[in-house]
Amino acid sequence: MLTRKQKEEIVQKLRKEFEEVPAVFVTTFRAMTAEESNELRKKLREKGARYQVVKNTLLRRASSGTPAEPLQEFIEGPTGVAICYEDPVEVAKVLVEFAKEHESLINRGGVLGGKPLEAASLEALAKVPPREVLMAQLLGLLQAPMAQFVQLMAAVPRNFLFALNAIKEKKAEEAA
Structure with missing residues (x-):
């Protein structure tokens, strides 16, 4: 169980990242094994992104008032966020390919340059x-x-x- 101070630190860190990064993608995962999670994290890290599982309430608080605020419409169920530090197209490709290979990951959508992206738009972005x-x-x-x-x-x-x-x-x- 996280303490109030830990939760505040997570929110502040996420808020700072949301204001600086070009894109953030939201996923839902169900029954994802630790091995699958590590594989996804490794692939995303290679493409200049970080994957983090976040409580929905903390994600809502962190994204409100930032360019990532449109993320809130995609938050549902167990939520993970892929925070892009470099090329969003490469990160989108990793997420789409991983979701095709593993049924446990569902791409919900994301935010690119402050604009919301539906899951279908995320797939289109991956084809660029x-x-x-x-x-x-x-x-x-x-x-x-x-x-x-x-x-x-x-x-x-x-x-x-x-x-x-x-x-x-x-x-x-x-x-x-």
């Missing part, structure tokens, strides 16, 4: 390519017009040379 791929695609889109312009400008003298060469060959045939 990694940040590096998106950056490469954007770079390709930005470079394409310039590359086409360079090719176009190089084609003008090249085509002129082909025309001159054709004229030279035609005159060589007429002379012979």
Whole structure:
């Protein structure tokens, strides 16, 4: 049983994290073994997130008045939160894949940039390519017009040379 002071410390710590992190995801777990829980925590830690089981009342208190306040609509049953410190897309992928492999975990939703995410939106977020791929695609889109312009400008003298060469060959045939 937690003392009042311990509960206050948990609420203060969560509140501080909720104000700083880009995303928080809420899950419900039923009959999750310690081994499964450790596996989930390890996978999330590798992606820059922390998974914590929190009492619903403490989670409601900690999230109220923060960008994570929309979490309150997803709090139901035994609740765990995945707090993202880095890329929310990678964390969403881990949660969705883990939920598919283990029936004991149910993704309820979350908050991304202060906006609520339903469970379906969480799955859609998990399908987004990694940040590096998106950056490469954007770079390709930005470079394409310039590359086409360079090719176009190089084609003008090249085509002129082909025309001159054709004229030279035609005159060589007429002379012979």
